[in-house]
Amino acid sequence: MRLLRPPNDRRRSISLRNHVANIKSQKKRNLTNLKARERNKAVKSELKTRSKKAVNDAGTDDGGESLRLAVKRLDMPAAKGVIHKNQAARRKSRLMRKVNAASSAS
16 A cells, blocks of 8 residues: 655645744744745746746847846846755756747747
């Protein structure tokens, strides 16, 4: 008989429940961790949105501006430590390849 892993949302909900800490500094730390997590999630979501927009706008008048904004949005989280600098470089490289392929195809 195989043991099944719990569904993703169940594992995710464990970290969302109220943290029960007795130490005052740990209670504060839990709050700051939640705030940072929400902020980082928003930043990562914006990265995906900007990248998709840059690929969709490739070959149009707004293509260069969209690409510039996407690259800028990739560099900023790397500088802040939200994503690793190598990950930012890898994403920029992949984005450039997609944009060049899309612009040459259209």
